[in-house]
Amino acid sequence: MGRDKVERHIQTGAEYVTGPDCSCLMHMAGVAKKQGLKIQFMHVVEILAAGL
Amino acid sequence: MSTQHSKAAKEFLQNQQYAHWHDATFWAVRTKRDNMAMGLDEWEQLREKASAIKRHTITHLDEYLDQFATNAEKNGVEVHWAKDAQEFNEIVYGILKNHDVKKMVKSKSMLTEECEMNPYLEAHGIEVVETDLGERIIQLKDQKPSHIVMPAIHLNHDDVGELFEEKGISNEKGNHDPTYLTYMARLSLRNEFLTADAGMTGANFGIAETGDIVVCTNEGNADMSTSCPKLHIAAIGLEKIIPNYDCLAVFQRMLCRAGTGQPTTTYTSHFRKARPTAHHMHIVLVDNGRSEWIANPEHWESLKCIRCGSCMNTCPVYRRSGGYSYSYFIPGPIGINLGMLRDPQAHSGNVSACTLCNSCQTVCPVKVNLGDQIYLWRQQLDSLGTANPQKKLMCRAMSMFYGSSSLYNFGTGMAHWANLIPSPVINSGLNPWAEGHKMMQFPQKPFHEIIKGITKSEK
Numbered sequence: 001m002g003r004d005k006v007e008r009h010i011q012t013g014a015e016y017v018t019g020p021d022c023s024c025l026m027h028m029a030g031v032a033k034k035q036g037l038k039i040q041f042m043h044v045v046e047i048l049a050a051g052l
Numbered sequence: 053m054s055t056q057h058s059k060a061a062k063e064f065l066q067n068q069q070y071a072h073w074h075d076a077t078f079w080a081v082r083t084k085r086d087n088m089a090m091g092l093d094e095w096e097q098l099r100e101k102a103s104a105i106k107r108h109t110i111t112h113l114d115e116y117l118d119q120f121a122t123n124a125e126k127n128g129v130e131v132h133w134a135k136d137a138q139e140f141n142e143i144v145y146g147i148l149k150n151h152d153v154k155k156m157v158k159s160k161s162m163l164t165e166e167c168e169m170n171p172y173l174e175a176h177g178i179e180v181v182e183t184d185l186g187e188r189i190i191q192l193k194d195q196k197p198s199h200i201v202m203p204a205i206h207l208n209h210d211d212v213g214e215l216f217e218e219k220g221i222s223n224e225k226g227n228h229d230p231t232y233l234t235y236m237a238r239l240s241l242r243n244e245f246l247t248a249d250a251g252m253t254g255a256n257f258g259i260a261e262t263g264d265i266v267v268c269t270n271e272g273n274a275d276m277s278t279s280c281p282k283l284h285i286a287a288i289g290l291e292k293i294i295p296n297y298d299c300l301a302v303f304q305r306m307l308c309r310a311g312t313g314q315p316t317t318t319y320t321s322h323f324r325k326a327r328p329t330a331h332h333m334h335i336v337l338v339d340n341g342r343s344e345w346i347a348n349p350e351h352w353e354s355l356k357c358i359r360c361g362s363c364m365n366t367c368p369v370y371r372r373s374g375g376y377s378y379s380y381f382i383p384g385p386i387g388i389n390l391g392m393l394r395d396p397q398a399h400s401g402n403v404s405a406c407t408l409c410n411s412c413q414t415v416c417p418v419k420v421n422l423g424d425q426i427y428l429w430r431q432q433l434d435s436l437g438t439a440n441p442q443k444k445l446m447c448r449a450m451s452m453f454y455g456s457s458s459l460y461n462f463g464t465g466m467a468h469w470a471n472l473i474p475s476p477v478i479n480s481g482l483n484p485w486a487e488g489h490k491m492m493q494f495p496q497k498p499f500h501e502i503i504k505g506i507t508k509s510e511k
Binding site for chain 2: 029031045049
């Protein structure tokens with residue numbers, strides 16, 4: 001399921017995937033990195049904090 | 053930590069191409085259901101009505117069963133009551149023996165699967181021929197159904213073509229065209245219908261007001277099974293009884309829309325009494341635990357189920373693991389719940405075959421709270437003695453860690469040292485999370501330290 005989810009994110013053309021749930025992001029990021037896929041995952045507060 | 057389901061699912065997923073095809077097949081059926089549901093403005097009202105009818109009927113089941121049996125008997129039908137699977141098999145065998153039956157054709161009945169009727173009858177010298185094409189295919193392959201409505205869905209037309217060549221049902225070697233194969237199956241089954249001594253059907257619904265049983269098929273095999281042989285036996289679970297035709301109309305609109313994405317099955321047949329030239333019609337009402345389950349305050353709503361298959365079609369876990377991964381004969385969300393009612397110790401493994409996405413609950417035409425109930429079962433595992441000891445230990449450790457701010461702050465502050473653990477250790481079998489995932493890199497400073505620093509400096 002993780003692989004299918006990451007695959008669908010990639011198909012949108014997105015470079016970054018964000019969300020509020022750490023375990024969800026960790027799961028997908030772990031799957032993507034294991035497969036050597038370029039898409040990146042950031043928690044939403046990292047994006048907000050980048051503006052501080 | 054692995055359950056039977058997760059091990060079986062892992063094997064299923066080894067063949068990624070097959071797994072994708074299986075997943076896509078069921079998603080297509082889910083999509084058809086969506087089209088049907090969105091095409092009816094009153095879809096949600098119908099779901100609520102269907103749920104209400106079932107809740108009422110199940111909580112007054114004694115009255116409706118009495119009414120059903122009385123009316124069926126007024127029609128000249130012989131009504132039998134089976135308290136469990138063994139009694140059911142004995143009753144059916146008794147009726148068949150009285151009529152000297154050598155061969156019985158049957159239309160689809162998951163109830164007979166539940167009671168393991170086929171092997172029982174075969175052991176007593178009676179040939180049983182499945183006439184639903186999917187059931188017939190798996191019967192010939194000596195396999196079990198992998199889905200409650202589409203039992204052979206896990207096979208493709210090459211599998212069926214080769215099977216038919218092997219069994220002499222098909223004449224043209226290498227012709228695996230579905231239309232051709234279906235035509236040859238039809239010829240083969242015609243012969244079975246004409247030479248059978250008895251026909252058995254299940255029942256989608258039993259109507260209390262009239263004593264009718266209602267059977268829905270796309271193939272007309274229930275009709276053929278009851279039109280040719282002179283003896284008709286109908287097997288029905290207690291919970292399938294509904295009050296009257298008005299109620300039937302609600303379920304009839306939903307059953308196929310939900311389960312197969314069709315507005316209705318090709319044939320929706322009522323059976324009220326034996327034809328004039330035939331023997332009696334027999335109905336066997338089966339309990340086999342249902343009357344006990346009605347008394348279960350947290351799980352009785354599983355008895356509302358009309359066996360449409362909608363929940364498994366949508367379930368992301370079922371789609372990617374298949375019916376054979378589950379330990380109970382009914383797979384998917386409803387199977388997880390019914391299996392736990394049947395034998396919680398034996399089927400506890402299935403409750404983790406669920407992401408709690410609640411898609412099942414959203415599509416269920418009778419609003420069975422499938423996901424909520426699975427969540428409840430999970431909470432009962434410890435008292436059932438089937439909670440996984442490693443997971444219990446992990447949960448205790450996490451409670452301690454997350455429950456103490458000093459431990460948590462210390463731990464998250466030190467976490468970056470874990471980045472130095474060599475990868476053969478991290479990826480060893482001891483770390484179950486490393487399978488399928490590359491471990492994350494912990495940051496030098498945890499986020500809440502960074503934000504504390506920022507807010508302090510702003511003051």
